[in-house]
Amino acid sequence: MSQKKYRIIQWCTGVVGKTALRHFIENPHIELAGVLVTNPDKAGKDAGEIAGLSVKTGVEATDDVEKILALKADGVLFAPIITDVDMICRLLCSGKNVASVAGPFLPNEYFEAEQEKIEAACRDGKTSYLGCGVHPGFSGDILPLTLARLMNRIDRIQITEFIDKDKNPMVYTEMMGFGADPAELLAKPRRAPDTWRHFYQSLDLVAKSLGKQIEKVTSNFEVAKATKDIPYTLGEGRTGGGIVKKGTVGGQHYEWTAYADGRPLISYHFYWTMGENVEPKWDIDSRYQVTIQGDPPLEVRLQSPPDADGKRPFFGLPWTGLLGATALPALCDAQPGLVTHVDLGVMQPHGLARPA
Ligand SMILES: NC(=O)c1ccc[n+]([C@@H]2O[C@H](COP(=O)([O-])OP(=O)(O)OC[C@H]3O[C@@H](n4cnc5c(N)ncnc54)[C@H](OP(=O)(O)O)[C@@H]3O)[C@@H](O)[C@H]2O)c1
Incomplete structure (x- = not known):
């Protein structure tokens, strides 16, 4: 050694x-x-x-x-x-x-x-x-590539980041537009429609490793509304915070999909939610999830064990x-x-x- x-x-x-x-x-x-x-x-x-x-x-x-x-x-x-x-x-x-x-x-x-x-x-x-x-750099590239070796045929790979921002307060909560007016944020998302370019190395690595060429990447964005006032902090060691007011943005879902051979091949989803008090209700069990559709179908969750409150700390940082x-x-x-x-x-x- x-x-x-x-x-x-x-x-x-x-x-x-x-x-x-x-x-x-x-x-x-x-x-x-x-x-x-x-x-x-x-x-x-x-x-x-x-x-x-x-x-x-x-x-x-x-x-x-x-x-x-x-x-x-x-x-x-x-x-x-x-x-x-x-x-x-x-x-x-x-x-x-x-x-x-x-x-x-x-x-x-x-x-x-x-x-x-x-x-x-x-x-x-x-x-x-x-x-x-972790992403870019692991969950959306090395992890699915490693898992791909368990497959006979791959139809589509989906990687999803779920973060419960209520359980896991972070500085990004405020800067990413939680508490904003939903129509305003939808018109001007904090992650611009071409932000996937920063993750292109990962998308390209997976596509090329499967012998495919990315033809285009599409981008989608939707928001969920807070159903009550939700207080938040900015995380350990930081002062500041505030309240995500009822009716404002309490959840965000970004989706980027890379196409090859005219079909969606790799999708990255990001579901960030201020706990359960949002509408529509999304999954708030913090984790990365790799889902590979094909033969045989596969799903892997990368997550921490739950705390005593039953909720998971998010260890992405x-x-x-x-x-x-x-x-x-x-x-x-x-x-x-x-x-x-x-x-x-x-x-x-x-x-x-x-x-x-
Ligand atoms: N690839 C990925 O998967 C991934 C995931 C998460 C985060 N990141 C990246 O990792 C980096 C660090 O994230 P973090 O969560 O550790 O952030 P953070 O807690 O805000 O820490 C960033 C540190 O940068 C320094 N800093 C503060 N103001 C600065 C300025 N104006 N210019 C340069 N440096 C400044 C400070 O260091 P000192 O306190 O030592 O002075 C600060 O503590 C970020 O660039 C983030 O985007 C990448």
């Missing part, structure tokens, strides 16, 4: 970044090299404290980008709130492999300029880049951090350039099986 240790930097410590940071501190195959924060209150704090652990790591978080760029490290888990392609390129040029949960998700024909920049930076730094996360963290060793060992899941193959996540 390889005892190689990878020196890793955590870039930003929000919900996703904090999960990855904790993993880097606890995994004996990883050596934490540095932590970049944007929040000046976190600068100077020990990484263990930021990760919510009682251990002292001796690694202090910094908001000085140049200090991080100057560090000797194998890889970076890039998890800012919005992506920054120029910064990704600087990290790649400085000799650090980058796994970004904030995208861009490549290869993707709709992001050619970004792709060329990142490829050039990989050549300069002899480094590799991977866009990763921590899973995103962990999917990036566990891909980094393989990414660091990969050939320089843009890397996809197909290049990385079956990963071997060392350091997970350890005492608690």
Whole structure:
């Protein structure tokens, strides 16, 4: 067994970044090299404290980008709130492999300029880049592709993200238009009709792996209305929140469908609902679900066990951090350039099986 240790930097410590940071501190195959924060209150704090652990790591978080760029490290888990392609390129040029949960998700024909920049930076730094996360990055690509091997014939693949936003308060609740006037949100959804382009890498990976070419992608959007006032918060550690008023948007369903050979081949659905008090009533059991119509038909649910209240916590954000963290060793060992899941193959996540 390889005892190689990878020196890793955590870039930003929000919900996703904090999960990855904790993993880097606890995994004996990883050596934490540095932590970049944007929040000046976190600068100077020990990484263990930021990760919510009682251990002292001796690694202090910094908001000085140049200090991080100057560090000797194998890889970076890039998890800012919005992506920054120029910064990704600087990290790649400085000799650090980058796994970004904030995208861009490549290869993707709709992001050619970004792709060329990142490829050039990989050549300069002899480094590799991977866009990763739970979706895009896992539930809508590697998971259905792996499950496809259980099939004799595939008619259609549907991947659905269900999030009960009442049980799982998140910062996205407000920014995605919950509590808005239904007609206004339908006319101007917060996810524009071409948002599927950010997920195209995943759609394309599945289609091409099945030997198919995507001809077009269609987009649909519907809303559900709150049947009573629903108070909400913005999630752990955040102040703010409000009330989704009765009659306003209490649920949203986005659907993107990729066609091949003139027929729908892959659909992504997103059902986000503020609990049960909405009309129409949608399934609020938080999970990812892969349904493959064909021979034999298949359905797989990716979900956490329920809490004592019978409702499921949604682990999409921590899973995103962990999917990036566990891909980094393989990414660091990969050939320089843009890397996809197909290049990385079956990963071997060392350091997970350890005492608690
Ligand atoms: N691919 C997927 O499946 C997937 C799923 C979920 C999320 N994501 C992506 O993962 C990223 C992190 O999500 P999250 O839930 O962890 O978000 P979050 O909790 O809001 O944390 C984002 C962090 O970004 C830093 N930040 C704040 N303002 C910033 C600014 N103006 N510019 C750059 N960075 C700033 C802060 O880091 P510090 O606190 O350290 O200063 C903040 O904690 C997002 O880009 C999100 O879209 C991807």
